[in-house]
Amino acid sequence: MRNIQSALLLLIVCAFGVQAEVREVYDFDTRAEEQRYQNLIAELRCPKCQNQNIADSNAPISKDMRDQVYRLMKNGATNDEIVGDLVGRFGEFVQYKPPVDKRTILLWAFPAIAVITGVAIVAGVAIRSRKREEEEPALSPEELARVKKMLADKDQQD
Structure with missing residues (x-):
């Protein structure tokens, strides 16, 4: 039941x-x-x-x-x-595809504006990071010797 x-x-x-x-x-x-x-x-x-x-x-x-x-x-x-x-x-x-006129031009142009802005931002970041790498001085001979000594000491401890 x-x-x-x-x-x-x-x-x-x-x-x-x-x-x-x-x-x-x-x-x-x-x-x-x-x-x-x-x-x-x-x-x-x-x-x-x-x-x-x-x-x-x-x-x-x-x-x-x-x-x-x-x-x-x-x-x-x-x-x-x-x-x-x-x-x-x-x-x-x-309308899924409204006509291009003065009221809708921003709607149609926005994807291109967004892509151009994104590319500009990425390019700016890449250029800045390369400049920083170029501006950073290489290690002086004393600093290089100190780093080698530190690495050697660490290898001896392990």
């Missing part, structure tokens, strides 16, 4: 843990249209999920966005018009 209760409890817990993923089915005239749709929804970001595209998101807003992309495609809109419509509705955040 105890085994049956445990099995039923496990079955109930598993049943509530399973979530069926429902995907919309859209009717496309050609394979190229379907591929265009897939490309568009893959490059648009879900406003709710932040770093997930609308193709992979289960958020209701992503479903609305996918529906809007499909409707606009069926109405003959170009990719730029579709993206422009969604940007107008949700803001530029929905």
Whole structure:
């Protein structure tokens, strides 16, 4: 009896843990249209999920966005018009690759600036360490003799 209760409890817990993923089915005239749709929804970001595209998101807003992309495609809109419509509705955040303009130039330039800065820092550190090595005087003959004596004494003790 105890085994049956445990099995039923496990079955109930598993049943509530399973979530069926429902995907919309859209009717496309050609394979190229379907591929265009897939490309568009893959490059648009879900406003709710932040770093997930609308193709992979289960958020209701992503479903609305996918529906809007499909409707606009069926109405003959170009990719730029579709993206422009969604940007107008949700803001530029929905684009993974925002256009280069005066507001986004720093965003696009930051990787190059970071690399150049990093190379400059590494070069500066390397140059300074070489200068220090060159500036350090070699041991005088007296100091060299003292070091040799210390090493010899240590070898005798071991």
